[in-house]
Amino acid sequence: MLRRQKQVGARSSATRPRALGRAAGLGLGGATLLTLLSGCSIEDWGSAFGHFGWPGRGISLQAHQMYDLWIASTIAALVVGVGVWGLIFWCVIRYRKRGEELPVQTRFNMPLEILYTVTPVLIVAVLFYYTAIVQTSVDKLSKNPDQVVEVVAFKWNWQFNYRDGMGEEANTVASTIGSSDVIPILVLPVGQKIRFEETSKDVIHSFWVPEMLFKRDVFPGSVRNVFEVTLDKEGRYVGRCAELCGTYHAFMNFELVTVSEAKFNQFLESKKGGASTQEAMAVIGFTGADAYATTTSPFNTRRQTHSWNQPETVAAGK
Ligand SMILES: [Cu+2]
Numbered sequence: 001m002l003r004r005q006k007q008v009g010a011r012s013s014a015t016r017p018r019a020l021g022r023a024a025g026l027g028l029g030g031a032t033l034l035t036l037l038s039g040c041s042i043e044d045w046g047s048a049f050g051h052f053g054w055p056g057r058g059i060s061l062q063a064h065q066m067y068d069l070w071i072a073s074t075i076a077a078l079v080v081g082v083g084v085w086g087l088i089f090w091c092v093i094r095y096r097k098r099g100e101e102l103p104v105q106t107r108f109n110m111p112l113e114i115l116y117t118v119t120p121v122l123i124v125a126v127l128f129y130y131t132a133i134v135q136t137s138v139d140k141l142s143k144n145p146d147q148v149v150e151v152v153a154f155k156w157n158w159q160f161n162y163r164d165g166m167g168e169e170a171n172t173v174a175s176t177i178g179s180s181d182v183i184p185i186l187v188l189p190v191g192q193k194i195r196f197e198e199t200s201k202d203v204i205h206s207f208w209v210p211e212m213l214f215k216r217d218v219f220p221g222s223v224r225n226v227f228e229v230t231l232d233k234e235g236r237y238v239g240r241c242a243e244l245c246g247t248y249h250a251f252m253n254f255e256l257v258t259v260s261e262a263k264f265n266q267f268l269e270s271k272k273g274g275a276s277t278q279e280a281m282a283v284i285g286f287t288g289a290d291a292y293a294t295t296t297s298p299f300n301t302r303r304q305t306h307s308w309n310q311p312e313t314v315a316a317g318k
Pocket residue numbers: 153204205206241242243244245249252
């Protein structure tokens with residue numbers, strides 16, 4: 001019996017360097033895989049896997065940074081996940097029950113204990129590092145933004161004021177507003193630093209353009225949330241209120257229209273000259289139905305008595 005125990009002991013100490021060699025090999029394999037992955041663009045990987053749940057790469061420089069962080073973190077998590085699953089299945093098969101004999105009882109393995117304490121700390125540190133960098137960059141405010149837009153939220157619509165400077169003291173030079181019949185349109189140029197200053201007339205709302213991969217709460221009172229984006233893709237995108245603000249919260253949509261700098265200047269000049277939003281849209285080539293929002297349409301806000309759960313009501317949410 002004693003001899004047998006000795007043999008077992010000798011065998012397990014002999015397998016230890018091999019196990020360590022395997023762990024090192026696994027680490028190297030992971031590193032090689034990551035290097036290979038970095039050879040492909042993050043966007044390629046994102047689109048190959050349906051953007052891992054995100055709407056896409058976004059329409060602003062800030063959105064691209066957040067997108068890249070998201071895709072890279074997900075791939076890193078998958079690499080770790082595949083490693084962990086592999087080890088689990090390997091253990092399950094390699095050490096499955098073979099007989100009634102009690103297997104070798106080991107208590108702990110110091111190198112392994114250290115390995116699986118240090119590895120998660122390293123992973124968290126790397127994720128934290130990149131998150132902090134991207135977050136700081138996304139939240140960065142410039143001293144001289146090219147455009148300043150005051151976002152005014154109210155139950156249940158939006159007003160967008162084009163301003164001649166920063167802060168509450170600046171003046172509104174033109175504005176667009178929505179009603180229960182017209183979806184508010186926010187026209188902005190690509191390639192310029194745009195500063196958003198948010199204020200609410202009643203309760204807390206939230207300004208959200210899904211394609212910007214970004215939303216920020218709009219507070220009433222003295223809190224004036226500010227953020228900046230540089231848009232880089234022309235198009236028309238739906239915007240929403242992302243904070244449950246009351247009965248018609250779901251109807252608080254708007255549309256972001258991104259155009260070239262020249263067209264934006266034309267639009268703003270027309271608005272300054274007293275044109276309506278639709279007339280100014282026509283000036284920059286959006287005529288007819290295109291002068292109105294195309295990504296969303298007004299909801300029927302007229303209620304009948306006992307209108308709940310009836311097809312003709314707002315609850316139908318067209
Ligand atoms: Cu709202």
